[in-house]
Amino acid sequence: MARTVIPIGPYHPLQEEPEFFKLIVEGEKVLDIEINLGYNHRGIEQLCEQKHYDQLAYVVERICGICSTSHPFAHVNCVEDLLGIQIPERALYIRTIIGELERLHSHLLWLGLAGHFIGYNTVWMWAWKHREIVLDIFEKISGNRQNYAMMKIGGVRRDIDDADIPWVKAKLNELVPALKLFKGAVEDDPVIHARTKGVGILPKDKAREYCVVGPTARASGINIDIRRDEPYAAYDKVDWKVVVFESCDVYAKAMVRIMEMFESFNIVMQCLDKLPKGEIDAKVAEIPPGEGIGRHEAPRGEVFHYVRSDGTNRPARYKVRAPSYVNIASNKIVAVGQTISDAALTLAAVDPCYCCTERMAAVNTKGKLVYTADDLIKMSQEKTRKLREKYRR
Amino acid sequence: MVCRGNWRSNGVNVAREIQIHFGDKLKSIEERSRKRIYVEVEREHIPAFAKLIIKVLGARFITASGVHTPNGFEILYHFSFDGLNKIVTAKTYLDAKKPEIETISNIIEAANWIEREMWELLGINFRNHPNLKRLLLDDDWPEGDYPLRHEKK
Numbered sequence: 001m002a003r004t005v006i007p008i009g010p011y012h013p014l015q016e017e018p019e020f021f022k023l024i025v026e027g028e029k030v031l032d033i034e035i036n037l038g039y040n041h042r043g044i045e046q047l048c049e050q051k052h053y054d055q056l057a058y059v060v061e062r063i064c065g066i067c068s069t070s071h072p073f074a075h076v077n078c079v080e081d082l083l084g085i086q087i088p089e090r091a092l093y094i095r096t097i098i099g100e101l102e103r104l105h106s107h108l109l110w111l112g113l114a115g116h117f118i119g120y121n122t123v124w125m126w127a128w129k130h131r132e133i134v135l136d137i138f139e140k141i142s143g144n145r146q147n148y149a150m151m152k153i154g155g156v157r158r159d160i161d162d163a164d165i166p167w168v169k170a171k172l173n174e175l176v177p178a179l180k181l182f183k184g185a186v187e188d189d190p191v192i193h194a195r196t197k198g199v200g201i202l203p204k205d206k207a208r209e210y211c212v213v214g215p216t217a218r219a220s221g222i223n224i225d226i227r228r229d230e231p232y233a234a235y236d237k238v239d240w241k242v243v244v245f246e247s248c249d250v251y252a253k254a255m256v257r258i259m260e261m262f263e264s265f266n267i268v269m270q271c272l273d274k275l276p277k278g279e280i281d282a283k284v285a286e287i288p289p290g291e292g293i294g295r296h297e298a299p300r301g302e303v304f305h306y307v308r309s310d311g312t313n314r315p316a317r318y319k320v321r322a323p324s325y326v327n328i329a330s331n332k333i334v335a336v337g338q339t340i341s342d343a344a345l346t347l348a349a350v351d352p353c354y355c356c357t358e359r360m361a362a363v364n365t366k367g368k369l370v371y372t373a374d375d376l377i378k379m380s381q382e383k384t385r386k387l388r389e390k391y392r393r
Numbered sequence: 394m395v396c397r398g399n400w401r402s403n404g405v406n407v408a409r410e411i412q413i414h415f416g417d418k419l420k421s422i423e424e425r426s427r428k429r430i431y432v433e434v435e436r437e438h439i440p441a442f443a444k445l446i447i448k449v450l451g452a453r454f455i456t457a458s459g460v461h462t463p464n465g466f467e468i469l470y471h472f473s474f475d476g477l478n479k480i481v482t483a484k485t486y487l488d489a490k491k492p493e494i495e496t497i498s499n500i501i502e503a504a505n506w507i508e509r510e511m512w513e514l515l516g517i518n519f520r521n522h523p524n525l526k527r528l529l530l531d532d533d534w535p536e537g538d539y540p541l542r543h544e545k546k
Contacts, residue, residue: 037506038529046540084426211454211503224453229475230428293429293471293480304471306458319458326503 003031006340008347008376021331021347028339033332048318053079053287056315057151060305063320065146066109069102070298071305071320072151077232078294078305079153079287088279089234091155093271096234098141098150099296100264100271104175105134106299107257107264110348111182114254117344118195119381123185130178137168155281165272172265179265183258186251191387196251200334200346203248210330213323214301215260216350218244219252226297238270250349287313298323300350324350341379407450407479414445430481436494439470439485443497443504446472446481454501455480459511461542465489466517470497487517496522514541 008021022034044063051059056079060071073095080087108131115123135145141160142148150156160168186192202212207220217224225242227235243259245252289311296303301323308317327350334346408422408430418441420433434442446452452472460467466487473480487494496519498505508519509528516539519525527534 036528038527038531041529043540081426081429208453209502211501224475229473230478230480291431291482293482295480302455304455306469306471308460316462317458317460319456321456321507325456325506329503329506 023343025340030335030338030340030343033335035328035331045318045320049315052313053153061147061149067102067106067298068147069098069151070296070303073099073296074294074303074305076151076153077296078292078307081294082290082292082307082309083284085282087282088155089276090278091280092234093275094156094160094280097268097271098148100267101134101137103264103299104261105131107261110257114345114348117348117377117380119384130175133171133175137171140164154284159280169272172268179261186254186258190391191384194387195384196249196254198249199342200250200338200349201248202330202334206333210326212327212330215253215256216301216327216330219256220248221246226295226302230295234271238267240267250345253349300324301327341383344376344380405477407474407477407481410450414449415442428478428480430479431484432481433484436485436487440495440497440500442483443470443500447501452481454503457507459515459517461515466492466515468494492516493518493520495520498522515539516542
């Protein structure tokens with residue numbers, strides 16, 4: 001049978017993690033995948049060497065558009081590792097609250113898009129509707145729905161007003177019925193099971209080989225979470241648990257994210273209850289020479305930052321490793337052997353940025369357009385429709 | 394051989410384990426805090442060290458940082474011991490004129506991309522890498538121009 005090359009991507013100006021998947025397919029089956037990166041390479045590491053430390057938090061905040069506090073969080077952990085200083089308790093709790101609210105909105109965004117890809121547009125609209133609750137809370141706390149600019153070396157930039165706390169809690173409580181609804185839908189719907197169970201398997205040994213992190217690793221039975229394994233901020237002062245699923249498929253990845261949202265909700269609520277009084281900034285004057293490493297468990301997994309200081313007000317070297325850098329590489333394992341109608345969901349299951357997935361187009365070897373992005377999503381949705389009819393009978 | 398600090402976590406002393414298994418091939422080992430261990434390894438021993446720390450001691454490869462300094466090149470390989478709350482960073486120095494080292498991507502697949510990245514951004518050659526081609530830079534980017542090198546232009 002003739003082989004067809006399906007390019008997925010590569011470029012969209014809104015992409016937060018740009019990628020280009022070249023699927024080699026025979027009929028409906030994916031035989032091989034080639035992954036190319038770099039279409040939105042902005043040279044942030046080099047840029048970081050030209051900025052002084054006060055500006056750095058803002059630069060790294062702009063690495064990612066969805067989880068915009070992940071990189072500043074890892075950045076402050078990193079520079080504080082170099083400094084070896086104590087951060088005021090209140091600042092640690094505020095950092096934790098911001099980090100967990102971000103996980104909530106990021107997972108809801110993923111859930112909505114995953115719903116859209118399998119043809120559940122109601123899930124899409126509902127998940128994004130409930131995501132607004134979290135964004136409203138961000139607006140109340142920081143003034144911004146995205147790019148909150150809360151992190152600062154030595155503390156946080158803004159305090160949470162104690163008078164706002166009851167409002168924030170009431171708002172968050174509105175989210176719980178929605179989370180339960182999503183959990184019930186994914187756990188009970190036979191069509192969702194048919195579309196996600198046994199699909200896009202990343203076996204545990206392969207997951208270790210590709211060193212995947214975050215929900216991608218935890219869905220493959222690897223029990224790692226930086227929040228527990230290297231306790232920072234206030235994560236060791238509240239009760240929560242790491243969610244691990246063993247089935248390695250798309251279903252496990254969805255369930256890990258859904259169950260994590262409940263944990264995030266618990267963490268935020270506990271932090272709001274326990275929020276200590278006091279300073280929010282340790283007032284760091286200068287950065288001595290040395291090296292520092294900082295990590296943060298972002299919604300997609302471990303963010304890693306390394307800094308080397310030569311004693312000036314600019315870093316001599318700044319290294320950033322985002323979680324998708326390792327997670328996307330694992331698509332080589334999960335996509336091969338799948339059908340194209342599962343490709344949209346499988347590639348999206350590691351939660352890369354979606355703008356690229358939206359720009360799918362299929363071209364055959366002579367350059368003739370076979371499928372567009374919409375066609376691939378439609379194929380996926382059509383598969384769900386057929387399954388629904390089958391189950392209705 | 395320099396050895397400072399002696400932190401333990403969960404009864405396992407990571408620094409001690411590394412010393413036992415890798416012994417005299419280490420140039421130095423330093424525990425800068427409870428969570429961070431920095432070791433220095435000669436460049437020819439890096440694949441053996443990676444094999445030991447991943448396959449024997451069970452570490453997870455995080456990433457590697459290539460650094461261009463006034464004296465030449467350094468690569469820092471970062472490994473995480475997740476259950477023990479430690480990061481081990483293995484530092485190695487490369488030749489300033491002809492930076493070159495053996496690949497570790499045949500030991501751990503996750504090193505594949507980062508080695509390609511260091512190759513294109515810093516001009517460090519990785520011997521026996523299976524697929525040493527550009528990862529981030531455009532094909533039109535001039536040959537021999539390495540963005541992360543600190544060279545006076």
